[in-house]
Amino acid sequence: MHRRSPWSTRRRALLAAALAAPASALAQPRWPDHPIRLIVAWPPGGGADTPARLAAPTMQRVLGQPLVIENRGGASGAIGQGVAAQAPADGYTVLADTSGIVTNSLLVPNLGFDSEKAFTPVCKLVDSPLILVVRADSPLRSLADLIEQMRREEGRLAFASSGAGGGTYISVITLMQRAGVRATHVGYRGGAQSILGLVGGDAVFTFSTLPQAVPLVQEGRLRALAVSTAQRLANLPDVPTVAEQGFPGYAYAEFLGLHVPAGTPAEPINRLWAAAAEAMRQPEVLARLAQIGMLPAPLGPQAFQHFIAEHRAFLRARIADGSLKRED
Numbered sequence: 001m002h003r004r005s006p007w008s009t010r011r012r013a014l015l016a017a018a019l020a021a022p023a024s025a026l027a028q029p030r031w032p033d034h035p036i037r038l039i040v041a042w043p044p045g046g047g048a049d050t051p052a053r054l055a056a057p058t059m060q061r062v063l064g065q066p067l068v069i070e071n072r073g074g075a076s077g078a079i080g081q082g083v084a085a086q087a088p089a090d091g092y093t094v095l096a097d098t099s100g101i102v103t104n105s106l107l108v109p110n111l112g113f114d115s116e117k118a119f120t121p122v123c124k125l126v127d128s129p130l131i132l133v134v135r136a137d138s139p140l141r142s143l144a145d146l147i148e149q150m151r152r153e154e155g156r157l158a159f160a161s162s163g164a165g166g167g168t169y170i171s172v173i174t175l176m177q178r179a180g181v182r183a184t185h186v187g188y189r190g191g192a193q194s195i196l197g198l199v200g201g202d203a204v205f206t207f208s209t210l211p212q213a214v215p216l217v218q219e220g221r222l223r224a225l226a227v228s229t230a231q232r233l234a235n236l237p238d239v240p241t242v243a244e245q246g247f248p249g250y251a252y253a254e255f256l257g258l259h260v261p262a263g264t265p266a267e268p269i270n271r272l273w274a275a276a277a278e279a280m281r282q283p284e285v286l287a288r289l290a291q292i293g294m295l296p297a298p299l300g301p302q303a304f305q306h307f308i309a310e311h312r313a314f315l316r317a318r319i320a321d322g323s324l325k326r327e328d
Contacts, residue, residue, distance in 0.1 A: 031091050031268050035066040041080025041097040042162070043073035043190035047209030047294070048256050051126045052096040054288055058279035063271065067094075074189045076100040076163030078111060085118040089261040091268025095119065098128075098254050102312050103165030106319060119259040121308050123273045124299040125280065126289060128254040130171050130207040130228035131214070131239065135198065136221050143226045143245040146205055147179050155182035160194040160203035163187045165324075167254030168194065170315075171207040171228050173324060178247050198222070209254060210235075210293030228252045235293050255297070257304055273300050 038056065042048035049071060056067045072080035077100030087093035095101070105115040134140045140149060150157050161169040164187055176182060186203045188194040195212045197203055199221060207228060214236070216222040224239045230251040232241055242250040258276060260269060279285055280298045289296055299307055318324040 032063055032065040035068050037093045038067045038069045039080050039084045039095050040069060040071050041077035044071050046191040047128045047211055048098050050211050051256050051294060054285050055276055055279035058282050059275040062275035062278050076104055076166045078104045082112060085113040087261050089263035091264050095259045098256055099167045100165060103315055106315055107165045118262055120262050120264055121304040122258040122260055122269050122301055123276050124255055124257040124297055124304045126256050127295045127297040128209045129233055129293060131210055131224055132207050132226040133213050133222040133224055134205045136223050147181060150181040150183050157183045158186050158203040159183045160186050160197045160206040162191045162194050168207045171252045233293060269301055
């Protein structure tokens with residue numbers, strides 16, 4: 001008697017299962033099979049846009065599909081966040097954003113979405129040290145001078161930022177809370193615009209990411225008073241830290257990370273992270289980041305999610321103690 005081998009029986013069962021499967025399952029394409037939309041929640045040329053564009057070429061090569069960059073600046077990143085929050089959770093929409101993705105949901109009422117629920121963190125790319133600057137023709141020559149001026153003006157001195165709740169705003173609020181002084185906030189759509197406002201005389205000082213401010217410092221149009229990091233920066237060795245000018249422990253840096261709509265499958269998240277990590281290893285990317293004063297700080301999905309949770313807890317504590325206030 002002829003007996004069927006177990007292997008023949010198994011092959012017939014697998015073939016039968018395949019034939020019975022829906023055609024859509026059999027034809028399911030591997031992600032990604034078409035271009036990926038990268039929404040940068042800030043205007044072109046700023047501290048968020050620059051590293052995103054530096055990472056994009058390598059990410060495109062690794063993923064095998066173009067990254068179509070779309071700048072949606074305004075409202076401390078809330079406009080770009082809102083666009084991304086409405087996108088399908090299929091891995092084809094990625095949001096590049098700074099700390100605004102945390103602060104907006106905490107500080108802005110009626111935002112229309114809660115970033116904690118609307119997005120899944122993919123990875124952190126870079127940290128962006130901030131530099132405290134005034135106009136070159138300002139009489140203020142040190143952080144002590146600025147603090148004293150704010151004390152005399154009793155809240156009338158104006159400072160610029162890229163928007164309430166963003167890193168350039170939080171860094172000032174934290175400093176003023178430590179110093180016991182006040183100033184008037186003038187908000188802009190992005191960092192580049194806030195620097196233009198400072199140069200134009202609409203504000204007296206601002207914290208800025210380095211790509212916007214350092215060229216103007218080098219041209220003699222702005223004066224640097226301090227950097228926000230715990231140590232002095234290699235490309236600005238003569239600029240003292242805030243901490244060494246009477247505020248020990250003060251340290252703050254803006255960050256840029258990638259996020260996707262909540263519910264995005266694990267495969268796109270992991271492959272986006274792998275592509276971003278590869279970009280952060282490229283010598284030309286590292287050289288350019290060093291040139292503009294940004295620090296590569298890649299964190300994967302789990303580590304970045306923990307980082308975001310810690311940042312959210314920090315901001316909630318600042319709201320509780322009155323250092324940060326929700327908008328009316």
